[in-house]
Amino acid sequence: MTVSMGRALNQALADALSEDPGVLVFGEDVGPLGGVFRVTDGLTARFGESRVFDTPLAESGIVGTAIGMAMNGLRPVVEMQFDAFAYPAFEQITSHLAKMRNRTRGRVSLPVVIRVPYGGGIGGVEHHCDSSEAYYTHTPGLTVVTPGTPDDAYRLLRDSIASPDPVIFLEPKRRYWAKGELSGAAVPMDRALVRRTGRDVTLIAYGPMVATALETAEAAVEEGWDVEVVDLRSLSPFDDETVCASVRKTGRAVVVHEAAGFGGYGAEVVARVTERCFHHLHAPVLRVTGFDIPYPPPKLEEHHLPNVDRILDAVARLQWDDEVVGGYRA
């Protein structure tokens, strides 16, 4: 079945609501309107106001009450309307949601899912396009996942709702309308997936950049590069095994994300790959990221976002000449 990512998410919510009476869906405009991106479309009509409902407009309140509900045995799935509007909830997320299991020595579980539409590329005005993943991945106790395809959107959301741990579920909003097959195949939630195999270089991407990385891989064929694309899916925990197996094979890697590079998630990926694969590397691991600037206005965002050309440029800088001179190739 071919569906959009938005539809796949809607289906995942509906299936979870059907299967587990403890699942609740709430947030701003998620009721009769179906959310500003329509991800919760039709759910109030189908499951009733007591399970799918609009809350007062207050993000800390949404997450804080979700914590109380989870303590009382329910499984809240809450929506933050946009990435930057999750910030009022930051204290509840970092000081309580992430720490509760640890501080209670496992006595209190908080199976809460926070859905966050994130990232740019939709012509959104200020405060609607942040890539906030590093704030969450830097917080122990949180699981952070992000789908790159409709199939993963369905699967990862179902797995997130079933998880006993709190999950930050980052939805790449520019891919809501991208279509794909729902395979029904199970993939462990904490594993990365090789989306395209190749011999020369590994592109490491996630969320909105998976499609861009795959496009780049196609374009690279003309340049004579055989590109492998790894979709991280789970940002925390990180799947060292899959990523390192790929990089050891290709000997070269580029990490791609929309978020600013400085202190960004890609720095962690580069560090981990370098620490584990040093002797297999023919070149430093490079990053293609957004600039270290506040997210730009719509008329300028194209200059900020990583694109095929910029990623190809990075691939070109992976010291291929040295290799020819040195005369070896992995």
Add this chain to the structure above:
Amino acid sequence: MVHTRERSLLPTEEPLSLLRKDGSPVEDSPLTMPDDDVLLELHRRMVVGRRFDTQATALTKQGRLAVYPSSRGQEACEVGSVLAMRAEDWLFPTYRDSVALVTRGVDPAETLTLLQGGWHLGYDPYEHRVGPQCTPLATNTLHAVGFAHAARLKGEDTAALVLLGDGATSEGDTHEALNFAGVWRAPVVFLVQNNGYAISVPLSKQNAAPTLAHKGVGYGVPSVLVDGNDVAAVYAVVREALESGGPTLVEALTYRIEAHTNADDATRYRTSDEVAAWLDRDPVDRIEAYLTSRGLLDPARRSAVAAEAEEFAASVRDKMNVDRTYDPAALFEHVYATPTRHLREQAAALAEELA
């Protein structure tokens, strides 16, 4: 319990009370005086609670506690509100509320684990229906509202009692919680212990409303102003609020006799005259005077209660004076339901370092 008052959104001009500061009863109080056996129990638990509090402060001097925020002077709130709870109700306390916890039946050593520094929390919240002690101000108000709303959805007759301070009413979460509670009609009681200060900052720099209780009206939450040193009144107000089936904001006027914590120097921001005036309004003396005048508290019972308090303090001392060992492996447990590979590696690295 009979509802004696209309549940008004606005608090009364004068704080509600049942006992004057000299222990004489207020004849025309709209509140119902608790039964004699309840009053005796309130007194007993206040005396034991105060002795516990003194003991905990002493343990800081001996280095057995990292820090202790005393609630001396606030026993009517700590004990009155907790004894007003029904078995099925949940308490959401702060760092200040150790006396409330031991009154609820939490083991004193487990109550003090956080302040002793062995772990961030010592007790099982589900055992006594007590949420984790909460240090980030006002954040527990939202947990209480969510918990109570979930109980309603599950068809359970559980109310939540959340404790917070005057300073915490300035935090955004308090306002979000009152608003959510108002919209959802959630069975939650917000008990603001207005002890006059947020560390050094007096209420006058915190609030411009006539009272803190007035803040309920903006959220459609019935509000009550009560004399927080009158344990009979606190008990009556909180019990009525818990049974009301909806939200209530209660502001209890009280005073923190000790400094903010043992590490604070209160002489930098308040006068000894001010403290003396509040010592004169002592909540334990007040209930004792009333019970004595009624002939309910004879010298024998009084000394039995004192002896029980001493015994309790001695048991707390004994428990806290045990030299413990701490397992570093615990650091990596329960970060996630199943330890991640990263954490297993880090746990192994620390174990090796210590081997």
